[in-house]
Amino acid sequence: MIKSINPYTGETIKKYRQDTKSILNKKLKRAEKQYKVWRTHSLSSRAKFVRAIGQVLRENTDKYAAMITQEMGKPISQAKAEVEKCAWVCDYYADNAAEALQNEVIETDAYKSLVRYDPLGIILGVMPWNYPFWQVFRFAIPTLxxxxxxxxxxxxxxxGCAELIEEAFNEAGFPEGCYQNLVISSKKVNSILKDDRVKAVSLTGSKPAGSAVASKASELIKxxxxxxGGSNALVVFEDANLEETVKTCVQARFQNTGQSCIAGKRLLVQESVYLEFVEKFITQVRELKSGNPQDEDTFIGVMAREDLAEELEKQLEDSLTKGARLILGGKRRKTYFEPTVVIDVHKKARIFEEETFGPVMGITPFKTDLxxxxxxxxxxxxxxxxIFTExxxxxxxxxxxxxxxxxFVNELVKSDPRLPFGGTKESGYGRELGTFGIKEFVNAKTVYFKKN
Structure with a gap:
């Protein structure tokens, strides 16, 4: 049994019975059967369905946002913005997929030679809780x-979010089998990936989860x-516009209660403006309103689970033993973690070396560009x-x-449907979004017509 628990109240929202082997096999059969038809749809036909689900999202924003807030504690205003962004990605690919996937004619000694981009089949998505709608849509829409x-x-x-997303696809009129939700635990992911009908996988999540899935996919040649994860740096140079930079850095760290892979987690400030910047930064962080995620004016809600808050607390405590100085916050009550600022963070501190997934900002001074x-x-x-500079x-x-x-220059790192999104090193590989994202799960097929 899988349980959905409200992190603000601690109450169980709903229990879900996991899909049996029989149910999973039926879903795989439906996906494979539909793929053979869906792949023959013109891009304009697919775009109609994608535009339709964008409209469904807009018409049900409040309903979907309420579930996001209940299940993972995102402040309601930010949950609404997440749903609206999902509608945007639908619009973008409905408008631009045809151009991105058009045949690419290449001049050779052939009568005609080109590259065409054909689909692969069933694609498995493994998605996280921190942006429960956006992460799904930015993967699913270009893939479809x-x-x-x-x-x-x-x-x-x-x-609950997963269930509503599947309902949205159905309401938009997508053919049966195009998009299906799997009610399974992480332990069953490999068994789905091993199925010959599944051709590829996209995962957003932690390093251990990514390593496990990538290892299995590699073994299967998929x-x-x-x-x-990420530990993005915000680099403030001495010539930065400090007023605007402080606003951006506060947003970069504390939106979604700090639970974002692309949040700014390491604040690096040039020594000549270090004290001035820290003072302005603390002033703005103090003004952030914590409270019930259901309230429209709440900016800091709760963390999604208590174990996540406990881990963040350990990272903070360890960093303080290594010389970092706590100047704001630092207290935890169950899933609530105060907005916290730590200065003089050494490069060996855990909050510098590791990903911190919550409302804690570590600030480190530097002297030179190098x-x-x-x-x-x-x-x-x-x-x-x-990086912040004029x-x-x-x-x-x-x-x-x-x-x-x-x-990003003078702006926080953010995902945009028009631009490729992805990382290097332990942040992963491959790209989502833009023209790069829609080509991740296609066969770049060479076509050659010999001259007679």
Whole structure:
């Protein structure tokens, strides 16, 4: 039995009986049968369904947001924004998939030669709880637009969201078998992946989960995309606009109660503006409203599970023993963790070396550009980095020296349907979104017509 528990109240929302082998086999059969038809649909036909689900999302934003907030504690205003972003990704691929997947004619000595992008088959998605709608839609929509069918294994604590997402696809009129939710535990993922009918897998989650799935996919010679953890740096140079930079950095760290792979988790500030910046930063963090996630003006809710809050507490305590100084927050009550700021964080501290998945910000001073580059790249993660400077030539010179999958200048790292999203090192491989994302699960097929 899988339980969905409200992290704010501690109450059980609903219990879900796991799919039996018989049910799973029926879902696989439906997905395979539908794939043979769905792949023959024109891109304009698929786009109609995708536009329809975008409309379903817009018409039911409040309903879907309420479930997000109940199951993982996201403040309701942020939950609504998440659903709206899902509608955006539907619009983007409905409008742009045809161009992204059009045949690419290449001049050779043939009568005609080209590359066409054909679907692979059933694609398994394994998705996390922190953005329970967005993570699913940014994977599923381009995958479906490419002509594949989707099986989705969602995180066990957001099965209510998983159920509503499947309902949304059905309400939008998608043919039976295009998109199906699997009610299973993580232990059963490998058995689904091993099935010959499943052709590839995309996972967003932790390193252990990614390693396990990637290992099995590699053993089976099946493509995989991994979007794993991150420890993004926010680099504040002495010439930055401090007022705007502080606002952006507070948002980057504390939105979604800090539970985001692309949150800014390591704040690096040039020494000449260090004290001034820290003072302004603390002032704004103090103003963040904590409270019931159901309240529209709440910005800091609760963490999704108490064990996650306990782990964050351990990371903080260990870092304080290594010389970091706590200047704001630091207290935990069950799933609630106060917005916390720690200064003078050493590069050997756990909150510098590890991913912190919650509302704790560590601040580290640096002297030179080269030192900043070293501190950013010292991380075992490589998802994204934000740099803040008014000197765009300086920014251009620095960008190529960072190892991360994304560099944002004077802005927090964020996903955008129009741009590729993904990381390097332990943040994973492959790309979602943009034209790169829709081509992850296709067969780039060479076609050659010989001249007579």
């Amino acid at each position: 637009m490419a002509g594949n069918t989707v099986l989705l294994k969602h995180a066990s604590n957001v099965m 493509p995989s995309v991994l979007e794993l 030192e900043a580059i070293d501190l950013v790249n010292r991380s075992k993660f490589g998802l994204g980095v934000s 000197d765009y030539e300086r920014a251009e010179a620095l960008i190529g020296q960072f190892d991360d999958g994304a560099v």
